[in-house]
Amino acid sequence: MLMWEQIRANKRNSILLLVLMAAVLSFIGWIIGMAFVSDPMAGTLGIVIAIGLWIIMVIVSFAGGDQIFLAASKAVPVTKNVHPQLFNVVEEMAIAAQLPMPKVYIIVDPAPNAFATGRSPQTASIAVTAGLLGRLNRDELQGVVAHEMSHILHRDILFVTLAGVMLGTITLISHVFLRGMFYSSMGSGRRYSSRSNSGGGQAQLVLMIIALIAAILAPLMATLLYFALSRRREYLADAGGARLTRYPEGLASALEKISQNTKPLAVANKVTAPMYIANPLQEEGMKLSDMTSTHPPISERIKVLRAMAGASFADYSNAFRKATNHSTPIPASALKSDEAVDIRQAGEKKAVDVKRQSRDVGDIMWRTNGYHFLTCACGLKMKIPPNFKSDKVKCPRCGRISAVQS
Amino acid sequence: MDCPLCKNPMVVLELDCVETDYCTDCGGIWLDAGELEMLFADSAQAGELVSSFKPAEGIAEKPCRCPICLKKMQKIIASSGDKPVIIDRCPKEHGLWFDRGELSQILAKGTFDKERKVIKLLTEMFNQNGNEENNGN
Numbered sequence: 001m002l003m004w005e006q007i008r009a010n011k012r013n014s015i016l017l018l019v020l021m022a023a024v025l026s027f028i029g030w031i032i033g034m035a036f037v038s039d040p041m042a043g044t045l046g047i048v049i050a051i052g053l054w055i056i057m058v059i060v061s062f063a064g065g066d067q068i069f070l071a072a073s074k075a076v077p078v079t080k081n082v083h084p085q086l087f088n089v090v091e092e093m094a095i096a097a098q099l100p101m102p103k104v105y106i107i108v109d110p111a112p113n114a115f116a117t118g119r120s121p122q123t124a125s126i127a128v129t130a131g132l133l134g135r136l137n138r139d140e141l142q143g144v145v146a147h148e149m150s151h152i153l154h155r156d157i158l159f160v161t162l163a164g165v166m167l168g169t170i171t172l173i174s175h176v177f178l179r180g181m182f183y184s185s186m187g188s189g190r191r192y193s194s195r196s197n198s199g200g201g202q203a204q205l206v207l208m209i210i211a212l213i214a215a216i217l218a219p220l221m222a223t224l225l226y227f228a229l230s231r232r233r234e235y236l237a238d239a240g241g242a243r244l245t246r247y248p249e250g251l252a253s254a255l256e257k258i259s260q261n262t263k264p265l266a267v268a269n270k271v272t273a274p275m276y277i278a279n280p281l282q283e284e285g286m287k288l289s290d291m292t293s294t295h296p297p298i299s300e301r302i303k304v305l306r307a308m309a310g311a312s313f314a315d316y317s318n319a320f321r322k323a324t325n326h327s328t329p330i331p332a333s334a335l336k337s338d339e340a341v342d343i344r345q346a347g348e349k350k351a352v353d354v355k356r357q358s359r360d361v362g363d364i365m366w367r368t369n370g371y372h373f374l375t376c377a378c379g380l381k382m383k384i385p386p387n388f389k390s391d392k393v394k395c396p397r398c399g400r401i402s403a404v405q406s
Numbered sequence: 407m408d409c410p411l412c413k414n415p416m417v418v419l420e421l422d423c424v425e426t427d428y429c430t431d432c433g434g435i436w437l438d439a440g441e442l443e444m445l446f447a448d449s450a451q452a453g454e455l456v457s458s459f460k461p462a463e464g465i466a467e468k469p470c471r472c473p474i475c476l477k478k479m480q481k482i483i484a485s486s487g488d489k490p491v492i493i494d495r496c497p498k499e500h501g502l503w504f505d506r507g508e509l510s511q512i513l514a515k516g517t518f519d520k521e522r523k524v525i526k527l528l529t530e531m532f533n534q535n536g537n538e539e540n541n542g543n
Contacts, residue, residue, distance in 0.1 A: 355423040355444065362425065366418065380531065383418035383425075385407075393417060396428055396532050 005331035010155040025050040061165035066117040075105035075127040111265040115275040116148040134361030143251030150240025239316035252305035259298040311341040410470035433506030472496035
């Protein structure tokens with residue numbers, strides 16, 4: 001059960017993006033070349049250099065774009081024993097989606113969120129924050145993982161990774177030149193300076209032109225990216241997630257919990273924000289549900305999921321029309337070949353203890369950072385750092401000596 | 407996190423959902439600001455307690471650095487009387503550092519909190535440690 005239209009659209013958009021990027025870079029290269037020497041040869045040289053840069057960028061984004069995002073988000077690859085349930089759920093959803101098992105990462109941050117990246121299902125990764133793991137029960141975690149698995153299934157990850165690298169490059173160029181302009185204008189702006197001459201003025205003009213182009217392009221690219229990602233992509237992943245789990249309420253209540261969070265995700269930035277399941281950037285103290293720019297309003301996503309009568313795409317489509325009065329985001333081909341899917345029973349519910357919960361989040365962070373857990377016979381829990389010097393530790397409570405496994 | 411005195415990695419202890427960092431070499435204890443907040447979760451005591459601390463002037467004790475921000479910590483008088491106990495507090499309020507035995511001295515004086523909730527928990531956590539010191543004295 002694949003959304004072929006969505007997959008095709010993503011591949012087409014990826015190619016379009018690459019072409020657009022090549023055109024933009026060539027244009028910038030040409031301007032720089034012409035600005036320094038007014039000779040058509042210089043302009044051509046500028047284009048050649050720009051294309052070289054473009055080739056490097058393409059190689060980088062295909063070879064390691066996902067790795068850059070994982071590293072920028074401070075995601076740590078984890079083994080099964082750090083969080084067996086997470087692995088279990090990812091395995092389950094990979095089988096349900098008929099995809100290879102993606103690599104699993106944990107982001108050591110108490111804000112609940114998740115994202116998927118990679119250029120193909122074979123190289124895909126799913127990253128979740130410690131805060132997410134601490135707050136969600138199994139059904140909710142499954143909902144989130146299924147949403148991310150749908151992004152992999154729909155090849156959203158390829159486009160997002162490419163777009164992210166491109167946007168990152170543009171932002172970088174814009175920063176470099178804006179700063180260059182700032183400093184050079186400081187230098188010659190000094191009154192009574194005898195050093196200002198026509199040569200300096202020309203260089204400054206060039207910097208200014210480039211800076212202006214980059215300054216106009218950067219937000220434009222960002223907006224483009226946001227539009228491309230936008231609501232439809234998220235709605236489709238929600239529909240896919242509900243279908244994979246056969247339990248829309250899991251994702252709905254996970255989104256509800258995520259939207260109640262008021263702490264921004266420290267490791268997220270403007271470039272990576274569209275990748276997450278819910279917008280990670282917000283004003284301090286502002287609820288996630290208030291943000292609407294890159295993601296559809298969470299309240300609306302929850303409303304649609306809760307209105308579903310079954311778990312098929314047709315059910316999502318009907319619920320969407322009922323809840324939002326907009327036309328369905330599900331492509332016609334997916335609806336045509338769709339079969340009925342019943343909603344399954346809820347799994348067992350975990351009792352919620354706020355203190356225990358925040359301690360669980362902390363424990364996941366300790367484990368991710370390589371801490372080893374020991375419980376003394378007297379009941380005191382000891383968390384041993386990975387670089388602990390001794391191989392024995394004495395319990396400060398009862399005096400028993402325990403061996404430290406390394 | 408490393409011990410502010412011996413610079414060795416500290417062990418994290420957990421009892422009843424409260425964590426402390428403990429140096430197995432020097433016996434010092436680090437109480438994180440977040441943990442203090444959790445200890446006093448249902449009362450405004452945390453603020454009261456911290457504001458009741460007075461900075462200690464002219465103390466010869468060597469200053470040590472906050473294990474979180476590495477800023478030099480302030481010396482604070484945590485309990486007055488005939489034998490004042492001087493503890494270290496991070497200037498950015500990341501937490502409190504108790505040298506070996508200081509915590510049990512403060513706990514013994516009972517000035518730490520009125521409901522004795524914190525005393526009970528911390529005495530429980532460092533039970534034998536406190537006894538040892540009492541025996542030593």
